[in-house]
Amino acid sequence: MGSVFSLNGKLLENRREDGLDDGEEEIQSEQKASHKVNKRGTMTQQSLRIGVLMGGSSAEREISLKTGRSICDALKRRGYTVIPIEVEASLPHQIRAKKISVAFLALHGPGGEDGTVQGMLEVMKMPYTGSGVSASAVCMDKGLTRVVLQAAKVPVPPGMTLSGKTIPVRPPADLGLPVVVKPCAQGSTFGVSIVRKRSQWKEALQEAYRFGEQAVVEKYIPGREVAVGVFGNEVFPGVEIIVPGGFYDFTAKYGVASTRYVCPAALSPKLEKALREYSLRAYQALGCRGAARVDFRIHTNGRPYILELNTIPGMTERSLLPMAAAKIGLDYDDLVERILRDALPKRRAPSAKKTRAKRSSAP
Numbered sequence: 001m002g003s004v005f006s007l008n009g010k011l012l013e014n015r016r017e018d019g020l021d022d023g024e025e026e027i028q029s030e031q032k033a034s035h036k037v038n039k040r041g042t043m044t045q046q047s048l049r050i051g052v053l054m055g056g057s058s059a060e061r062e063i064s065l066k067t068g069r070s071i072c073d074a075l076k077r078r079g080y081t082v083i084p085i086e087v088e089a090s091l092p093h094q095i096r097a098k099k100i101s102v103a104f105l106a107l108h109g110p111g112g113e114d115g116t117v118q119g120m121l122e123v124m125k126m127p128y129t130g131s132g133v134s135a136s137a138v139c140m141d142k143g144l145t146r147v148v149l150q151a152a153k154v155p156v157p158p159g160m161t162l163s164g165k166t167i168p169v170r171p172p173a174d175l176g177l178p179v180v181v182k183p184c185a186q187g188s189t190f191g192v193s194i195v196r197k198r199s200q201w202k203e204a205l206q207e208a209y210r211f212g213e214q215a216v217v218e219k220y221i222p223g224r225e226v227a228v229g230v231f232g233n234e235v236f237p238g239v240e241i242i243v244p245g246g247f248y249d250f251t252a253k254y255g256v257a258s259t260r261y262v263c264p265a266a267l268s269p270k271l272e273k274a275l276r277e278y279s280l281r282a283y284q285a286l287g288c289r290g291a292a293r294v295d296f297r298i299h300t301n302g303r304p305y306i307l308e309l310n311t312i313p314g315m316t317e318r319s320l321l322p323m324a325a326a327k328i329g330l331d332y333d334d335l336v337e338r339i340l341r342d343a344l345p346k347r348r349a350p351s352a353k354k355t356r357a358k359r360s361s362a363p
Contacts, residue, residue, distance in 0.1 A: 058112060064108045143216055184213075226296045227296070
């Protein structure tokens with residue numbers, strides 16, 4: 001057994017020759033034993049220890065905590081064993097020490113929704129809710145999302161990605177004004193500006209660059225805002241967001257009570273069909289799984305454009321996905337449990353070798 005010391009000589013931890021801290025081997029063996037399966041090879045509700053991962057260090061930390069607490073309450077009402085976990089550098093150790101059997105992700109923004117935590121959980125072979133590493137990473141990057149959606153023939157606003165914190169003298173001439181300037185990898189409209197005058201251009205880019213090295217510039221689409229939830233092959237009813245002033249920013253989402261939501265959104269049959277088809281096509285093209293939300297802008301001429309796809313939609317009392325789910329008969333607790341169940345390991349099919357052996361032994 002070796003010891004690890006800080007620079008001032010203080011003992012930090014004892015570490016075994018096999019790389020495990022004292023007690024970790026016991027924790028891991030107990031963890032394996034706690035993940036009981038029934039005769040059909042699936043985890044039982046009684047054996048599950050659900051770690052709800054929330055918080056993190058992104059600008060959306062407070063929203064993540066609200067989402068996480070609501071999810072914890074719902075799972076407890078359903079009789080599950082729930083362990084809230086605030087995400088920090090010790091996350092892998094917390095997961096092992098608390099004997100978590102499945103991770104319910106309630107994280108928003110960089111460091112939680114961008115594939116980083118998902119990659120760590122993959123290495124740990126830990127089941128988790130929502131999309132995988134690549135889909136999470138691409139959807140968090142609005143520039144890459146645009147590329148994938150354009151290849152899939154899904155309409156996005158005309159625009160471009162600026163890199164290296166460059167600030168052109170004027171907005172792109174082919175886009176005209178107004179334009180929307182936003183960070184490439186951020187959520188909850190942090191750093192988003194609508195540039196209506198050329199004099200606002202530099203300040204808008206500087207604000208977007210506060211959140212990263214890249215910014216997306218898109219033509220502003222006048223009209224309506226509609227969000228559509230997707231779960232697997234099922235598309236939820238659209239939710240229209242009606243904001244005084246027309247800009248659905250952070251304050252409108254989480255602060256101002258005058259923001260109105262209409263669900264199902266008042267759409268013509270043709271437009272409703274288009275939103276459903278585009279939502280599902282985007283979800284599949286980006287490789288998403290579990291619950292996701294597709295955000296649209298519908299031009300005054302009736303043409304829809306996808307703004308982004310959210311792989312971990314908000315689940316607060318004012319969030320859009322639970323609102324849409326309620327319209328198809330899923331209350332909040334139903335939706336949370338469905339997201340959880342979708343993440344659990346399915347029963348493995350028999351291997352081809354075993355199948356051949358059974359066939360060869362058949363009379």
